[in-house]
Amino acid sequence: MVYQLISKDLKERALWLIEHNYIPSDVCEIFNISERSLSCWEKNQAGFGSVSPPPNPLRGRPRILNSIVSHEIFDLVEKVPEMFLDEIQEWLLVAHNISISRTALYKLLKKAAAERDEDLQEEWLQDVNTHFVASQFVMVDETRKDDRTIYRHYGCAPKGRRAVLPTMNPYLQDHSIIILDNCSIHKGRHLPNYLV
Incomplete structure (x- = not known):
């Protein structure tokens, strides 16, 4: 049957x-x-007491990371926020002998980031909206840079404008605040030399 x-x-x-x-x-x-x-x-x-058995509590794949290791990852990222996923993977392998995919690690961190304090985010956004205007900000991100390339060949900009870093101005004028992502190369001592 x-x-x-x-x-x-x-x-x-x-x-x-x-x-x-x-x-x-x-x-x-x-x-x-x-x-x-x-x-x-x-x-x-x-x-x-029922024609159907109760659900199996062991159903599903076992978790790779327990809550203790997950919290250690969150603490690590809080202390060293510029770490890349592959660096966190390596740390997990060395510190806990746990091998995890980048995708699983990304999902864990993304979920944790989504659960951040919304009130604090709203307070920061309110502060930015109160004290700054959009024309003061210049957003910079090297979207495709690795050891094989010295500089980017392509960039994104508003329609009709070139994707170049404009001349920076004194603080609180237009184009006076550079916003960079949390990449580790943005935290080196050499960075201010490139911005002058």
Whole structure:
């Protein structure tokens, strides 16, 4: 017999007929079920009080990271926020002998970031909106830079404008505040030399 999903009420009705002295083979024929299924439902009813067994608590894949290791990762990222995913992977392997994919690590950190304090974010945004205007900011991101390239060949800019770093101005004038991502190369002592 081919596997088919059988509703709980049909299972209960079949057992009701058995309890009321119907012949098991007749019940199986009426509901188009196997005697083995009927026997299984009787065992479930006797053992669990229901025709369906309770859900298995061990179902699903086991977690790679327990809560202690997860919190250690969050502490590490808080102390050294410029770490890349591969550096965190290496730390996990050395410190805890745990191998985890970048995707799984990214999802863990993304979920944690989504649960950050929204009130604090709103307060920061309010402060920025109160004290600054958009023309003061210059956003910089080296989207495609690695050991094989010295500089970028492409850039993004508003339509009709070139993707170049404009001449920076004194603080609080237009183009006076550079916003960089949290990449580790942006934290070196050499960076101010390039911005002058």
